[in-house]
Amino acid sequence: MPNDNALAPTTMAHDTSRPLVEVSMLEKRYGNSGPPVFSDVSFTIQPGEFVCLIGHSGCGKSSILNILAGLEQPSGGTVIMDGCEINGPGLERGVVFQGHVLLPWLSAVQNVAFAVRSRFPTLSRTEIKEKAEYYLHLVGLRNALDKKPAELSGGMRQRVGIARAFCTQPRMLLMDEPFGALDALTRGLIQEELLQICARTQQTVFMITHDVDEAILLADRVLLMSNGPDARLAESIDNPLPRTRTRESMHHETGFYDLRNHLVDFLVRRSALVSKGEN
Amino acid sequence: MISVESRRAFFLFLALFAGLLLVWQLSTASAPERSPYGIPQGNAEYQMLMGHAPGTTQTREGFPGPARFVASALQALHAPFHNNGPSDRGIGWQVGASLLRVAIGYGLAVVVAVPLGFLIGLRPVIRRAVDPFIQILRPISPLAWMPLALYTIRNAEGCGIFVIFICSLWPIVLNTAFGVGSVRREWLNVARTLEVGWARRVLFVLLPAAAPTIITGMRIGLGIAWLAIVAAEMLVGSSGIGYFVWNQWNNLSLSNVLLAVLLIGFTGMVLDGALAALQRSVTYAE
Numbered sequence: 380m381p382n383d384n385a386l387a388p389t390t391m392a393h394d395t396s397r398p399l400v401e402v403s404m405l406e407k408r409y410g411n412s413g414p415p416v417f418s419d420v421s422f423t424i425q426p427g428e429f430v431c432l433i434g435h436s437g438c439g440k441s442s443i444l445n446i447l448a449g450l451e452q453p454s455g456g457t458v459i460m461d462g463c464e465i466n467g468p469g470l471e472r473g474v475v476f477q478g479h480v481l482l483p484w485l486s487a488v489q490n491v492a493f494a495v496r497s498r499f500p501t502l503s504r505t506e507i508k509e510k511a512e513y514y515l516h517l518v519g520l521r522n523a524l525d526k527k528p529a530e531l532s533g534g535m536r537q538r539v540g541i542a543r544a545f546c547t548q549p550r551m552l553l554m555d556e557p558f559g560a561l562d563a564l565t566r567g568l569i570q571e572e573l574l575q576i577c578a579r580t581q582q583t584v585f586m587i588t589h590d591v592d593e594a595i596l597l598a599d600r601v602l603l604m605s606n607g608p609d610a611r612l613a614e615s616i617d618n619p620l621p622r623t624r625t626r627e628s629m630h631h632e633t634g635f636y637d638l639r640n641h642l643v644d645f646l647v648r649r650s651a652l653v654s655k656g657e658n
Numbered sequence: 659m660i661s662v663e664s665r666r667a668f669f670l671f672l673a674l675f676a677g678l679l680l681v682w683q684l685s686t687a688s689a690p691e692r693s694p695y696g697i698p699q700g701n702a703e704y705q706m707l708m709g710h711a712p713g714t715t716q717t718r719e720g721f722p723g724p725a726r727f728v729a730s731a732l733q734a735l736h737a738p739f740h741n742n743g744p745s746d747r748g749i750g751w752q753v754g755a756s757l758l759r760v761a762i763g764y765g766l767a768v769v770v771a772v773p774l775g776f777l778i779g780l781r782p783v784i785r786r787a788v789d790p791f792i793q794i795l796r797p798i799s800p801l802a803w804m805p806l807a808l809y810t811i812r813n814a815e816g817c818g819i820f821v822i823f824i825c826s827l828w829p830i831v832l833n834t835a836f837g838v839g840s841v842r843r844e845w846l847n848v849a850r851t852l853e854v855g856w857a858r859r860v861l862f863v864l865l866p867a868a869a870p871t872i873i874t875g876m877r878i879g880l881g882i883a884w885l886a887i888v889a890a891e892m893l894v895g896s897s898g899i900g901y902f903v904w905n906q907w908n909n910l911s912l913s914n915v916l917l918a919v920l921l922i923g924f925t926g927m928v929l930d931g932a933l934a935a936l937q938r939s940v941t942y943a944e
Contacts, residue, residue, distance in 0.1 A: 450847050468850040480844040482867045484942040493862065497852035529943035547852065 508636030763822025775834020826879030833875025837868030
């Protein structure tokens with residue numbers, strides 16, 4: 380799977396413990412004829428690891444995430460989490476959807492409370508509300524708790540979406556290009572908040588993005604997918620930068636530009652070569 | 659703060675209303691009765707021949723003018739709930755009887771149509787199986803059912819309610835099915851990832867998401883029901899506003915017919931306004 384020598388990333392010490400998620404030989408095709416969207420996709424995710432998946436549109440990134448979430452069925456291959464095969468959605472996997480997918484008739488706090496009630500059905504009404512407010516405070520939302528999604532800005536809506544995913548205390552958080560629709564300033568702000576929360580809670584995250592800098596900032600490991608159709612998982616690169624990196628300072632770290640150039644190079648050039656079989 | 663435009667609209671409304679009254683007044687102003695044979699109006703022999711006492715001026719009991727209408731309407735509305743037997747009940751009593759029938763028939767229709775619409779909207783197999791029935795039954799005028807209903811139900815009251823039920827059923831079924839069927843997949847996916855059970859999914863995701871569409875169907879259904887009840891009561895009623903209209907026509911009391919017609923319009927407006935308010939309360943901005 381990791382078949383790259385251009386950059387020799389420092390090998391990470393993830394292989395000692397048992398992985399949380401094992402994806403093996405995953406394949407997705409629509410219809411019976413024609414090439415699959417992707418095939419032969421295998422990787423693992425360790426507990427507490429932040430993994431980013433990068434690839435061009437049409438390589439099936441979102442399908443992989445949806446399969447991990449249990450919302451889509453693979454055409455072949457298996458996903459095993461904690462020793463059990465995933466074949467449906469579940470509360471142990473929280474999903475932050477692309478764009479905001481808040482229920483528009485509920486206020487911010489009600490949206491989070493809806494998830495809290497699903498996870499902790501025995502809690503009282505006030506306990507649920509307190510928990511929902513706690514998670515909204517965690518993502519920096521204090522003043523707009525009772526506003527409807529339509530009255531919130533894009534960044535606030537995505538914060539509510541993140542709070543909703545966190546409040547169920549999932550084993551793994553799945554994020555599908557969560558910041559794609561946000562302006563750069565808001566994006567940077569929420570990225571750092573997410574990083575802090577993940578560091579504090581030891582949250583395992585699998586995130587899809589096509590923003591190279593976002594991947595370098597957030598990810599412990601970056602998975603690169605070649606272009607579709609019949610996309611493959613081309614490379615798996617460990618992030619050599621220290622985990623204390625921040626948006627302001629990370630471009631001063633040694634190895635930042637090597638990593639960045641390597642990722643950009645892949646997206647611009649090598650991602651297309653891999654799918655032509657010239658790899 | 660009243661905007662210039664709404665003030666203008668109000669004045670235009672007043673002008674239209676005044677124009678309408680004027681046309682009404684002019685077209686109903688009683689012309690002195692003329693003999694087709696050129697005999698002068700004051701001719702005593704002719705008047706006696708026509709059954710009038712000589713010397714009295716005679717106005718025709720034709721279409722009432724505004725003044726006469728208002729006078730008779732005030733009289734009718736003075737005691738709207740009096741009840742002196744089936745052929746002499748107040749107009750309020752009659753409207754109440756119609757509203758009660760609509761409430762029962764329409765209420766039954768909502769109770770049946772919303773769950774049926776959910777089933778059709780959620781299960782494509784059921785949609786396909788049921789669609790031919792709905793497409794054939796929907797365009798049938800509710801009154802066409804009347805003979806069958808009279809034969810089967812053998813009860814005038816039940817027939818009126820059945821007619822209301824059957825005509826308000828279809829728009830609610832179709833709108834509910836459409837609303838439920840077009841709930842955004844992402845919202846349902848949120849519910850799936852949260853392992854929400856089916857009852858919570860129906861009550862807290864599908865119902866609020868489809869509510870504006872469902873209530874649109876309920877408004878259409880109520881509008882049709884209020885149209886149909888008048889005709890149904892003309893056929894079978896011993897009470898109700900439709901019966902009242904027909905009874906007053908038999909009495910040749912056009913003032914009362916006119917009053918009833920306006921009251922039908924007013925009541926329909928109030929009913930629709932109530933559902934419109936309900937719709938506003940469940941509408942959400944995406």
